Each structure stands twice: as structure tokens, then as C-alpha cells.
Amino acid sequence: MQAPSISIKNLTLNIHASPKSSAPALALVGAALAASVQSDIPEIGQPWPGQGGINGGLVAARGDVPEHYLIIAAEDAGSHEWGRRGETSGATSKTDGLANSAILLEEGSHPAAKAASNYTADNLNDFYLPAAAELYQGWVNCPEVFAQDCYYWSSSQRSAHGAFHVHFDGGPQDGNGKLNALRVRPVRRLFI
Incomplete structure (x- = not known):
């Protein structure tokens, strides 16, 4: 043998x-x-060649989602409204931005989610609008890769009139009116 x-x-x-x-x-x-x-694996906050962005750190397995790295796009996808103010969305997960984004795209008229899903880098097109916890992970692990003077949308709805956002100068996380144009930073998952 x-x-x-x-x-x-x-x-x-x-x-x-x-x-x-x-x-x-x-x-x-x-x-x-x-x-x-x-x-x-590059250091957290450093570009990850061929992966479309920056290493945002390891995310523990949760529910149906296995352990993975959060890849943060190297640049913003503009400023956009969250959309559909006054309507309740099914995008309520605080940890699963991919699931939230799928719901938002199916519901339609969610410009921030659409901008994130249209983002491509390194020939990768599986980006999405991060959930509140994913966006906060960006602030915890590498806030310097985000603009410090503005708010960024998450895909997590807070109410019929607002959704969660993070301001990267100090990390406050709160809800903002869905009609406000806030920055969008797409993310993607890298399973290893």
C-alpha cells in the first residue's frame, strides 16, 4: 500500500x-x-489582494452562516437613501447583511442596498450592504478605512421610518431617517 x-x-x-x-x-x-x-491572510485593515477590498476581520459562525472573513470594499459606493420611508421591511437582522440585502433588493426601491450589490472589485460581484453588526465590526477593527466625517448605512432596519447607521469618528450607532442620503460601503464574505 x-x-x-x-x-x-x-x-x-x-x-x-x-x-x-x-x-x-x-x-x-x-x-x-x-x-x-x-x-x-493580511493584517486586519490591510488590502487583501484578489478579494476586492480590505480584511475586516474574522466573523464567527452564527446560525446558518459559517465562519468567514469580512472583506470591506476599498472605497464607498456613493451616498444614497436607504429607501421606502414609512414602510416596514423584512431586513431586520443585525448580523446578516447578505440576507438583509437580498430582502431589500427583492422589495425594491432601496437605493443603498442596490448600490452595494452593484459594486464590483477584482472581478468579484458578491458585495452587499452590511448589517449593523458587520458595519460596527468595521469601526472596531479598522475605522481608519472609512471617512470620519459622515454616517454609513447598514442594511438593518430599525423602524418603518429609520435604519441603523454608524458614524466612524467615534462609533455611535443609531437609527436615521430612510430618506437621508448616507454613505454606502459594500462588504463581502470570504469563506476559508
């Missing part, structure tokens, strides 16, 4: 283990794979 081998980029592991001792060998493979993946 030939010993199995696994290649990871420029690293090849040959596993010489009997069936009884395969667990330690598999642990070694897992550790080598994790080390290989980790070496390619």
Missing part, C-alpha cells in the same frame, strides 16, 4: 501511519493546512 500524500501549494506531506495511528497524522495534516491558509 502506498503512503497517502497531500500537497498544499509548495508543501507536500507524506503520511506514513498505520490505520491505528492515523488520528495523529490527520491532526498534523490539519495543522499544516491551517498554517498554510493563515500565512496568506
Whole structure:
């Protein structure tokens, strides 16, 4: 029987283990794979080549969404209204901006969500309007990549008349009228 081998980029592991001792060998493979993946990850707040933006940090698994990195677009997608003031939206998740954005796009007449979903970078077109917690993660991890003199929309509705936003000079998170034109910073997920 030939010993199995696994290649990871420029690293090849040959596993010489009997069936009884395969667990330690598999642990070694897992550790080598994790080390290989980790070496390619830029520091938080730094551009992530080929991923359309900046490393916004690791997001823990929650519900149906596995652990992933939040990629923050390198630039804003303009200033836009949230839309549909006076109407209740189904976009109420404070943590899942992708789900919120899908709801907003389906409902229609949500300019901020549309601008975020139309954003492309590095030939990637899976950007969306971040949920309140995702936008706040940007403020916690790398506020310097955002303009400091304005508010940014989240995709999380607060009421029929307002949605959550963050101001990046000090991090206040509050609700604002849906008809106000606030900045939009698209994000995307990178699963590893």
C-alpha cells in the first residue's frame, strides 16, 4: 500500500501511519493546512489582494452562516437613501447583511442596498450592504478605512421610518431617517 500524500501549494506531506495511528497524522495534516491558509491572510485593515477590498476581520459562525472573513470594499459606493420611508421591511437582522440585502433588493426601491450589490472589485460581484453588526465590526477593527466625517448605512432596519447607521469618528450607532442620503460601503464574505 502506498503512503497517502497531500500537497498544499509548495508543501507536500507524506503520511506514513498505520490505520491505528492515523488520528495523529490527520491532526498534523490539519495543522499544516491551517498554517498554510493563515500565512496568506493580511493584517486586519490591510488590502487583501484578489478579494476586492480590505480584511475586516474574522466573523464567527452564527446560525446558518459559517465562519468567514469580512472583506470591506476599498472605497464607498456613493451616498444614497436607504429607501421606502414609512414602510416596514423584512431586513431586520443585525448580523446578516447578505440576507438583509437580498430582502431589500427583492422589495425594491432601496437605493443603498442596490448600490452595494452593484459594486464590483477584482472581478468579484458578491458585495452587499452590511448589517449593523458587520458595519460596527468595521469601526472596531479598522475605522481608519472609512471617512470620519459622515454616517454609513447598514442594511438593518430599525423602524418603518429609520435604519441603523454608524458614524466612524467615534462609533455611535443609531437609527436615521430612510430618506437621508448616507454613505454606502459594500462588504463581502470570504469563506476559508
